[in-house]
Every structure is written in structure tokens, then in C-alpha cells.
Amino acid sequence: MDEKEIQAFDELAKLSISDDSLGTAGAASSLDKENINVVFIGHVDAGKSTLGGQLLYLTGMVDKRTLEKFEKESKELNRESWYLSWALDTSEEERHKGITVECGRAHFETDKRRFTILDAPGHKNFVPSMISGAAQSDVAVLVISARKGEFETGFEKGGQTREHAMLVKTLGVKRLIVVINKMDEPSVGWAKERWDECIDKLTPFLRQTGFNLKTEVEFIPISGLKGYNIKEPIPQGMCPWYTGPTLLGFLDSMPSIERRLDAPLLMPVSGKYREMGTMVTGKIESGQVKRGQNVLVMPNRHQAEVLGIYIEETEVKSAKSGDNVRLRLKGVEEEDVATGFVVCDPIRPIKAATTFQAQLVILQIKNIIAPGFKAVLHIHTCSEEITIASLEYTIDRKTQEKSSKKPMFVRQNESVVATIECGGTICLEAASDCDPLGRFTLRDEGRTIAVGKVLKVYATDETNAS
Structure with missing residues (x-):
């Protein structure tokens, strides 16, 4: 300098x-309000960016003239239904392809709170960007398309609904709001049968992922494109079976984040x-x-x-x-x-190391994981190539009992404590000391293969002693 x-x-x-x-x-004075960081997640084309744009419009952060400009431009590209998403998708690539590539960011506020929106990419090629957004969030809004075929595509293997929900839980997101979008679509017509079908398929998976359905999950039907049940309740007679809160009403009434x-x-x-x-x-x-x-x-x-x-x-x-x-x-x-x-803080700095011990839960792998296995680690906003240096012991996921012998390898659905070596020095903490900086995912060949939490950081010098 x-x-x-x-x-x-x-x-x-x-x-x-x-x-x-x-x-x-x-x-x-608005900055005195509690800030809540919200990430929109879900399969590509579920309507995440459109919902984000609608929220910005309904809370006065984007004016009608700007939206009308977006609407005119989207019509010229024969993309009439995309105009709301352009409030968040600002790059030419995102607008022309109709997909979110980077994690968009915007702000809105209600009478009680400020909100930072993180619009995560839904396409599987951009999951690392989604992880970065989710790592900064307090609340996740999982956007599900109720349209026939779209829900099934997003929820089946290869779709991003499952992976996104699992990732936000691993990354420490405190609350999940599941919005069933496109309920006004002609093939759905606000039918309670379709709502029940989506909920019945989602709940066992969310429970298995680790969410407490009573205290951590809320289901809300909406139309992101029309704005129904986002700020104002669904028009009378359109959806008589739903009596719950609007999306903004629920966001405002949630307990404060610790x-x-x-x-x-x-x-x-x-x-x-x-x-x-x-x-x-x-x-x-x-x-x-x-x-x-x-x-x-x-x-x-x-x-x-x-x-x-x-x-x-x-x-x-x-x-x-x-x-x-x-x-x-x-x-x-x-x-x-x-x-x-x-x-x-210079007096109490974060630990920096190349080696740490962690507990892993193996999710989906083609074969086995053994010492020498390489993957990409995603922890907070950091990504780094790692090697599984050694497997210490397995943990029975039902009884939590530890094995008496070192395993030679582990398979899908097993839990193991391993020593991990990083390609470079990274910043991290034991999850017991700082959960957001101690939870991570491992990815290989475009898939999330394991989730984990840091148990112990091996110091590179005395100042970083665990």
C-alpha cells in the first residue's frame, strides 16, 4: 500500500x-431490528427466485415500475413468468438461462424484523454456491413445486430437494419453512389432495434428516407468481382447508434466534x-x-x-x-x-490447522471409504481438498456404542470418527465450541457423500492448541 x-x-x-x-x-432505526438470514433452497425451477422477487415487491424493496420493466424485458425473451426472479438474478447468464448460478443477496424488512435473502442455486452443478449461502443462514425456505411431475422430479434421486434439506440441517440452520409453491397451477388448483400428497412424502424424509417436525418445520401453501399467502392470506373460498399463517406472518412471529x-x-x-x-x-x-x-x-x-x-x-x-x-x-x-x-479477535483467534478429527455420517458412495480417500470439504465459506488419513472407530447410529477396533473401511449409512488431513491450512473450530464453524460436508464427483462435525483440531503450534 x-x-x-x-x-x-x-x-x-x-x-x-x-x-x-x-x-x-x-x-x-430499521437496523435496530433483529436481522434474520434466510436462504431459499430447492430443486431447479421450483420458483425460488420468483418467490424472492415477490417478497421484495410486497415489502416495498422493489417498486412497481422496476417490476414492469423486468416484465417487459422478460416478454421480449419469451420468458414472461421469469420477471419476478430478475430482482435477484441480476447477471445476463442467469436471466437468459432462467437459473440462479451464484448466491443472490437482497434485503427486506417487516414491522418487527430485517431479513437478508440468500437465493441459492437449485441446479446440481452449483451446489457449492448453495452451501456457501446456507452456511450464512439462520432460516431455510425449502421451495417445493406442487405442479404434477415437478415435485416428483425434485424429490426423487437426482433432484436437489433431498440434498438441499440435508445440507442446511448439517450446516446448522435453525428452522425450516417448507413452502408448497405453484398451488394455483391448473393441474393443482389448490387441491388439498395434492398438498397432502407432498406433505406425506416430505415428512418422513425430513424426520430422518434430523428435523424436529413440531418445533423446527412449518408447511405453508403459496403462489410465488401471484403472491398468494405471502403477505396477505389466500383469497376467501380459494383454499378453505388452510387456516395457517402467511409466509411473512410466520417469519415475523418466529422465536428470536439465539x-x-x-x-x-x-x-x-x-x-x-x-x-x-x-x-x-x-x-x-x-x-x-x-x-x-x-x-x-x-x-x-x-x-x-x-x-x-x-x-x-x-x-x-x-x-x-x-x-x-x-x-x-x-x-x-x-x-x-x-x-x-x-x-x-486477535486475543482469542480461531484455530487454524491442516489436520483435525471429526465424526462423519456416510450418505451415498459408490463403493467404500478407506484411508487415503480424497474429497472436497465445505466448512462455513471455505472449501478445501482433503484426504481421510485414518479411520479411528465406528459408532452405532442407534445405540451410539463405539467399536473396539479400527475399521479398515466404512460403507453408506455408517458413522465413523476419522482423522482428516487438508491440502492447506483452514480455519475451523470444534462443533462443541462453535457449531457454525465446526459442521461440514464432504463432496465427491458432484455429490454430497458425507456430513460431519469437528471433534478436535490438531494444533500446528502452541497458540492454536485445542
């Missing part, structure tokens, strides 16, 4: 933004760019951050100062666990930061 840039940094810190102009949580406010600062980096210095984006998983605070960027141990904090488009004095933020850092170059790094 040259002298002019350093001078610009110092001037920026002293600029017209006085403490009086920034509230403790932000300049706008946050790790008093824990050390931990913010996995989901993106970076240069704008009057180095900007990093991410969700604060624990602790708090203040303007002027000294932080450590791990695993490369670069010390930095927080010059600015931004929530949505507003600069704020501080942010806390649960907030999606952008941080302007002084003292670190853009090339010194990568997705999967973690901004943390």
Missing part, C-alpha cells in the same frame, strides 16, 4: 461521519473486493465488531484495523452476531484475503 492510500485511509476514518450520525446499531454476542469475534469471509481499501463481506457468526477495532485475519495472521462497517448500504458504528456486513480493513491487501478466511 503506497503513502497516498495510507493517507486516504486516515482521512476516511476522520471524515464527516461523526459518532452522532451513526446509531449504536446503525444510522437507520446469538453468540459475548463470544470472541468470528466472521468467515464470503467475498472481497477493493473500494478505497480492502473490503470483506460475510456474516458475523459470533461476537461483535466496532469501528476502529483491531482484528486478525486468519489463517495467514494478518493484523488489520476496521475502518468502516456497512450493513446493507448504511455505515454503522458496530455490528453483532447474526449481521451480514461489509468491513473496510486497513493494513491488509485484497490479495492477502480469500473466501473461507476468518476475521477474528
Whole structure:
């Protein structure tokens, strides 16, 4: 960094933004509201982006004129039903193909809460992007198409409904809202029989995945395209058998998310760019951050100062666990930061290691997993090639009893404790210390083959001792 840039940094810190102009949580009173991070998941074409666009419109975040512009442009491409999704799908590739490629991001608010939408790709080729979005979320909205044939395609093997639900549970998402979309479609016609059929097929799978159906799952029928049952109830007489909440009504009435406010600062980096210095984006998983605070960027141990904090488009004095933020850092170059790094407290930094012990549940593999098996690890916003170094013991999934001998290999549906070696140094914590930074997935050949939790991090030096 040259002298002019350093001078610009110092001037920026002293600029017209006085403490009086920034509230403790932000300049706008809306930033005082609890923030909930919501990821939309589900099979391709289930209507995730359309629902996201409808939410933005119904909450006033996208005006009618903008939507009319999108509608006109989509008609010119013979894609009339896609215009709502364009509020989230902003790239030309996404608009022309009608699929979400990257994890879109937007914001809306209700009287009680602020929400950050993460619109995850539904196509199986973009599952890694979906994992990154889910890792930053508190609530998942699983969008199911009720249209004949589409529900079956998404839920059967090869569809993304099952994999997405399993991934968000593994990644620590606290609550699942299952919206049965396209209920107004002519082949469905708000029929209770089709609703019951979808629910009856989904519930055993969700229970098996680990969701508590009474406390963690809610089913809501909607029409994303028409906006029915999103903000306002379904018109009288159209769906007399449903008396539950609207989608926004349920999002507003959920219990508050428990946050790790008093824990050390931990913010996995989901993106970076240069704008009057180095900007990093991410969700604060624990602790708090203040303007002027000294932080450590791990695993490369670069010390930095927080010059600015931004929530949505507003600069704020501080942010806390649960907030999606952008941080302007002084003292670190853009090339010194990568997705999967973690901004943390210099006094109590996150562990950084190349080896750790974990418990794995093997989901679907062609043959067996034995020492030497290679896969790609996805943990918080980080992805890294790994090798199964050794298998320590298996765990009976019913009795939780440990085997007395080291297994030579494991098969599908088995649970095993293994030692894992990474291709490079990564940031992680034991799941018992910080769940969001200790749960992960393993993928191989385009499929999720295992889910796991970190049990122990093997230190590379004394400061990182477990």
C-alpha cells in the first residue's frame, strides 16, 4: 500500500461521519431490528427466485415500475413468468438461462424484523454456491413445486430437494419453512389432495434428516407468481382447508434466534473486493465488531484495523452476531484475503490447522471409504481438498456404542470418527465450541457423500492448541 492510500485511509476514518450520525446499531432505526438470514433452497425451477422477487415487491424493496420493466424485458425473451426472479438474478447468464448460478443477496424488512435473502442455486452443478449461502443462514425456505411431475422430479434421486434439506440441517440452520409453491397451477388448483400428497412424502424424509417436525418445520401453501399467502392470506373460498399463517406472518412471529454476542469475534469471509481499501463481506457468526477495532485475519495472521462497517448500504458504528456486513480493513491487501478466511479477535483467534478429527455420517458412495480417500470439504465459506488419513472407530447410529477396533473401511449409512488431513491450512473450530464453524460436508464427483462435525483440531503450534 503506497503513502497516498495510507493517507486516504486516515482521512476516511476522520471524515464527516461523526459518532452522532451513526446509531449504536446503525444510522437507520430499521437496523435496530433483529436481522434474520434466510436462504431459499430447492430443486431447479421450483420458483425460488420468483418467490424472492415477490417478497421484495410486497415489502416495498422493489417498486412497481422496476417490476414492469423486468416484465417487459422478460416478454421480449419469451420468458414472461421469469420477471419476478430478475430482482435477484441480476447477471445476463442467469436471466437468459432462467437459473440462479451464484448466491443472490437482497434485503427486506417487516414491522418487527430485517431479513437478508440468500437465493441459492437449485441446479446440481452449483451446489457449492448453495452451501456457501446456507452456511450464512439462520432460516431455510425449502421451495417445493406442487405442479404434477415437478415435485416428483425434485424429490426423487437426482433432484436437489433431498440434498438441499440435508445440507442446511448439517450446516446448522435453525428452522425450516417448507413452502408448497405453484398451488394455483391448473393441474393443482389448490387441491388439498395434492398438498397432502407432498406433505406425506416430505415428512418422513425430513424426520430422518434430523428435523424436529413440531418445533423446527412449518408447511405453508403459496403462489410465488401471484403472491398468494405471502403477505396477505389466500383469497376467501380459494383454499378453505388452510387456516395457517402467511409466509411473512410466520417469519415475523418466529422465536428470536439465539446469538453468540459475548463470544470472541468470528466472521468467515464470503467475498472481497477493493473500494478505497480492502473490503470483506460475510456474516458475523459470533461476537461483535466496532469501528476502529483491531482484528486478525486468519489463517495467514494478518493484523488489520476496521475502518468502516456497512450493513446493507448504511455505515454503522458496530455490528453483532447474526449481521451480514461489509468491513473496510486497513493494513491488509485484497490479495492477502480469500473466501473461507476468518476475521477474528486477535486475543482469542480461531484455530487454524491442516489436520483435525471429526465424526462423519456416510450418505451415498459408490463403493467404500478407506484411508487415503480424497474429497472436497465445505466448512462455513471455505472449501478445501482433503484426504481421510485414518479411520479411528465406528459408532452405532442407534445405540451410539463405539467399536473396539479400527475399521479398515466404512460403507453408506455408517458413522465413523476419522482423522482428516487438508491440502492447506483452514480455519475451523470444534462443533462443541462453535457449531457454525465446526459442521461440514464432504463432496465427491458432484455429490454430497458425507456430513460431519469437528471433534478436535490438531494444533500446528502452541497458540492454536485445542
